[in-house]
Every structure is written in structure tokens, then in C-alpha cells.
Amino acid sequence: MTSPSTEQVSPKTLRKVIIAAGIGNFVEWFDFAVYGFLATTIAQQFFPSGDASVALLKTFAVFAVAFAFRPLGGIFFGMLGDRIGRKRTLAMTILLMAGATTLIGLLPTYAAIGVAAPILLSLIRCAQGFSAGGEYAGACAYLMEHAPSDKRAWYGSFVPVSTFSAFAAAAVVAYALEASLSAEAMGSWGWRLPFLIAAPLGLVGLYLRWKLDETPAFQAVKQEHAVAHSPLKETLRNHGAAICCLGAFVSLTALSFYMFTTYFATYLQVAGGLSRAMALLVSLIALIFAAAICPLAGLYSDRVGRRVTVMTACALLIVVVYPSFLMASSGSFTASIVGVMLLAVGAVLCGVVTAALLSETFPTRTRYTASAITYNMAYTIFGGTAPLVATWLISTTGSNLSPAFYLIAVALLALAGGLALPETSRISLHDVGTKEKDVAPMLSR
DSSP states (O other), X not given: OOOTTXXXXXXXXXXXXXXXXXXXXXXXXXXXXXHHHTHHHHHHHHSOOSOHHHHHHHHHHHHHHHHHHHHHHHHXXXXXXXXXXXXXXXXXXXXXXXXXXXXXXXXXXXXXXXXXXXXXHHHHXXXXXXXXXXXXXXXXXXXXXXXXXXXXXXXXXXXXXXXXXXXXXXXXXXXXXXXXSOHHHHHHTGGGHHHHTHHHHHHHHHHHHHHXXXXXXXXXXXXXXXXXXXXXXXXXXXXXXXXXXXXXHHHHHHHHHHIIIIIHHHHHHHTTOOOHHHHHHHHHHHHHHHHHHHHHHHHHHHHHOHHHHHHHHHHHHHHHHHHHHHHHTSOOHHHHHHHHHHHHHHHHHHHHHHHHHHHHSSOGGGHHHHHHHHHHHHIIIIITTHHHHHHHHHHHHOOTTHHHHHHHHHHHHHHHHHHTSOOOTTSOGGGOOOSGGGTHHHHTO
């Protein structure tokens, strides 16, 4: 009898899996992006103050709170996913995420209910961060556990595609609203529309996820009666070294992602002198470019292997980050596009190989827990702080190019961590080792 772990999944099922995995990830990142793009409007509605900068600071503080809850959500949903399965857990994350995002669009403002408004906003953002902690790693695991072993990075690349597409869509929606509505209309009801979009998207995603079967890999574990009873304890006991090594590489994925998607729009205005509209257009072009090349990065990783992809991504970012920031600070529209695209290539390579490594590094019985911990810790420490650290470096050193050197330093750390991992590009996910021995020999080289 054929094992569920070795059955060939039909192309039709794989297409459904890609859509089901991608739509939840899209909702997650669309919300995070649109909150950032509409930060000034949200600040006026929930944090009225005589000092606009203070109101904006409070708005971004609420943004940061969501990141603080991501590791907690990763642990909770990771353990749940390793116990009851990927399908049901991902249905819960998209339901909670879409529901919380929709509530922001319905939330009364400070003018209506006073101090309760920012308190409720903070609580909802905590719920969003908590649900997001279980989304990305789970979506990757769900997709990878369906994909053929020789094409995992290619199929997995569609998760980053949904991420970059979400940022691009958020930029388009934010720009369209600001361009077509008056300041009064935008402050009254316009800012609510992007958040309300999450409701229908979430329902569609929930339906798609609920209609699909559990992954072949998890079904095989259930058949063997090998489901982990204490996935967190098992993860910490058996996979500490793998978490540290992969976490070191994911730190570069997180930093390059947020440098490219979030911070660069500000950098183009502050260092390059571009207008807000021009900076947003440059970022939008780069985001569309990034989404388009994700599958190519997946093909490359499947062909050359994960370790070569790790080396390529780190080396590329080390080489291009300085000229990328230099061109972005030139004030030239064309040079800015070239500069941000250079950074995008490295960020895409990191993101695509990370999507594969999150599943290939850990065994099925603890894959969701271990990958969620690794991913969310790295993104919280290095991703959520990227704009803050970059701004602080420029302020402290007086050099607009100082963030480039920060990224180079993290790239060297990522290279060491990534190369300490074994090659996993064509292994069976059902046969991934369960002990530190898979990583330890690499650390001694």
C-alpha cells in the first residue's frame, strides 16, 4: 500500500493548496502594510494630540505591539498544528486574523468613545499579531507537505509571492484612497475601507482551507501513531541548534524584507528627497518586480540546492546593499528604482529559500512548532526593529548609508548560520531527522 507521504499530489490539488495557503498570508501582510501606509490618518483618529509626531509615535507603538505577540501566537498555533493538524489550525488563524482586521474597520474613534478607542485598537492589534504568529510557518508547512521533493522551493515561492503582492495591493489601495478622497472623507470613513476588505477575503480563505484535506505528511504521522504529545518540549530538547542556525539566516530574511518593503519608502523621501507619491511609486514597482521573480528564485533553489541559494543570497546582499542605498539617496527616480530592485533580488532569494528551509529543517511531528518559533523570533527581533534601527543609525552616525553596513553585518551572521545547516533540497519531509545530529556535524566544519 502506498504511504500518504509518498503519494503523488495532483496538479489540480496543488493549485488549490497554493491558493488556500496564499490567501491567508495575503490577508496577514495586507493588514500590516495598510496600517503602516495609513499611519498618519490612524494617528489622527485614535491618538489626537497637539503634537502630530507624538500621535504618530503612539500609532507605531501599537504597530510594534502586534510583533510582540507573534512569538506567542507561533508557540500556541505551532503546538496546535502539530497535535490536531495543519488544516484545522490554519482555518483558525485566518478566521481570527480576518475577524480582527475587520473589527479595526468598524472601530469607533477617539472622538466617539474617548480613551477606549486606542485601548480597543491595541487589543485588536494584539489579536492580529497572535494569529499572524501561526500563519506564515503553517502556510509554508501546509504547502511543502503537499509539494514534490524536487520542486518544493518553486511551489513554496508562491507564499512569498502572496506577501509581496499584499504589500503592493496595500500601496495601491492607500494611494488610490488618498488621491480620490478629500481629507475630510478620508478621516471620516475612507481609512476604514482597506480593513473591511479582510472580511470577504477571510471568508473565501476559510472556505478554501476547510474544503482541502490534511497534508499527506501529517496523515502519515497520524497513521503511525507518532503525533507529538508535547511538541514544544520536544522542539526545545531536540532542535535547539537547528533553531539557532536557521534563525540566524532568517534574521537576514526579516531585515532585508523590512528594509525593502517598509523602510525604503521613508528612506527615499528622507535621504533621496523624493516626494511621498514618487517614493510610493518606486516601492510599488519594486514590490511587483519582487512578486514576479519569486518563482524564478524557487526554480534556482531547486536546481542548485539550499546551501548554494543561502550563499548566493547572502553574497548578493553584501555586494549590492551599499550601491543600492547610494542610488536611493541620489534623488534620481530612475536610480532609485534600480537601487531598490537590487535589494529586492537578495530579499526575494532569502524569502524563497526560507520558506523551504522552515519545513525541511524540522521533522513532521514538530515541524509547525519549531518553524513558527524560528520564524517569529527572527522577525520580531530583526524585522520589527528594522525601521527603528535604521533611523537610529543615521541619527547617531550622521551617515545616510549606515543602515547598509548593518545589513552587511547581519548577512555575515546569516551566512554562518545558513551554512551550518545540512543540504535538504531533495529529502523526503517524512524522513527528516529528529535529533541534533542533523545539524551538529555541520557546526564543526
